[in-house]
Amino acid sequence: MIDSLYIAWRYVSFNWARTLTLVACVTLIAVLPLALELLLDESERQLLARAETTPLVVGAKGSSLDLVMNSLYFGDSVPEPISMAAVDGIANPGLALPIPLHVRFRARGHPIVGTTLEYLDFRGLRVVAGRRGAAADGCLGRAGR
Secondary structure (H helix, E strand, O other): OHHHHHHHHHHHHHOHHHHHHHHHHHHHHHHHHHHHHHHHHHHHHHHHHHHHOOOOOOOOOOOHHHHHHHHHHOOOOOOOOOOHHHHHHHHOOOOOOOOOEEEEEEEOOEEEEEEOHHHHHHHOEEEEEOOOOOOOOOEEEEOOO
């Protein structure tokens, strides 16, 4: 038994680069699936957190996925606009508090979002600099910062 351990030790010490590479590959194979699962779980949690706080999204006929991605995460595809009469149709009978969003344009890759002041309260945002109601003067940030 001792002779086998001695031979193994001599092999490892002589071929240290090969052994180190082999140990790194086996470690990577063992750790990568766990790290990937943790990363995907956290991504799913963050994406669902925003979606769960938004009870209803109303839009024109078209792809419901495009509508949701544009409404929640301001995605690249732009759904067809609806009229403010549709917003009034939701608000007048008291079905819900409608918060219209106009996300058509981008500046330096960031979306320009046109909305009402209720959106700030709904998402827990506050004006960091400037005046509330003067979107061109202010920057938005998370409440509590």
